[in-house]
Amino acid sequence: MKIKFLGQNCFLFTYNGKNILSDPFYNFQKDRTGFDISAQKIDYVLITHAHGDHIADVREVLQHHPDATVIGQPEICGYFNHPNSIDINFGGSAKFDDLKISMVPAHHTSSFPDGTYGGQPCGYMFRFQGKNLYFAGDTGVMADMELFPRFFGEITAAVLPIGSHYTMCARKASFAAGELLKTKRVIGCHFDTFEPIKINHDTAKQLFAERNIEFSIPELGEEFEV
Numbered sequence: 001m002k003i004k005f006l007g008q009n010c011f012l013f014t015y016n017g018k019n020i021l022s023d024p025f026y027n028f029q030k031d032r033t034g035f036d037i038s039a040q041k042i043d044y045v046l047i048t049h050a051h052g053d054h055i056a057d058v059r060e061v062l063q064h065h066p067d068a069t070v071i072g073q074p075e076i077c078g079y080f081n082h083p084n085s086i087d088i089n090f091g092g093s094a095k096f097d098d099l100k101i102s103m104v105p106a107h108h109t110s111s112f113p114d115g116t117y118g119g120q121p122c123g124y125m126f127r128f129q130g131k132n133l134y135f136a137g138d139t140g141v142m143a144d145m146e147l148f149p150r151f152f153g154e155i156t157a158a159v160l161p162i163g164s165h166y167t168m169c170a171r172k173a174s175f176a177a178g179e180l181l182k183t184k185r186v187i188g189c190h191f192d193t194f195e196p197i198k199i200n201h202d203t204a205k206q207l208f209a210e211r212n213i214e215f216s217i218p219e220l221g222e223e224f225e226v
Helices: 027-033 056-064 074-080 144-152 170-181 199-208
Strands: 004-007 009-015 018-021 045-048 068-074 085-087 093-096 099-105 122-128 131-135 156-161 183-191 214-216 223-226
Touching: 018 170, 018 214, 045 056, 056 074, 068 074, 099 144, 122 144, 122 156, 131 144, 156 170, 170 183, 170 199, 199 214
Parallel strands: 018 045, 045 068, 068 085, 131 156, 156 183, 183 214
Antiparallel strands: 004 009, 004 223, 009 018, 093 099, 099 122, 122 131
16 A cells, blocks of 8 residues: 655555545645646545544545545535535445455534534544554544554554644653554654644654654655555
């Protein structure tokens, strides 16, 4: 699986020729990524919750890619009212080919910019070829994280928010990764986009290094492989 960072919690996941765009918010820093939605092939739009910095560009994606399928909570799928939707909830999964995406809890809030209720926020576990990629969404540290490796198996890598203020900071994320998720690889997200979530990169790297966790603070447009 390839993972391309487009800012905040927006990633382009590519697996077996299918493209999954998470929490569309690519226009905010488009000048630095060069991401052109019209030039892409988008098969799925995966949404963790309803805040503006996670759904701002959903409608544009669907205008350019009307055959794409939206995956999210029933409230979020109902809000966008897109004919191709998979409205799962906690305990549920979306599956295509040998990739299974299971919805898991997140500790956060969720409402659309117009005040509409967005359901409960979530994260997702990507399960493929014996690997588990945990995509946390916006969350604080929570006890549920300790259950994930016990239930799903070893967490190959985790995408965790590190910006503090609205989510975990790097210290809490490193604790969650090392003590609860038991993962050895973390890709950071939800940092530096706005003033309240600007972080000290050196401090963040040191916190993960102290726990012997491979840690990446992605550059805009950077691509990873899991």
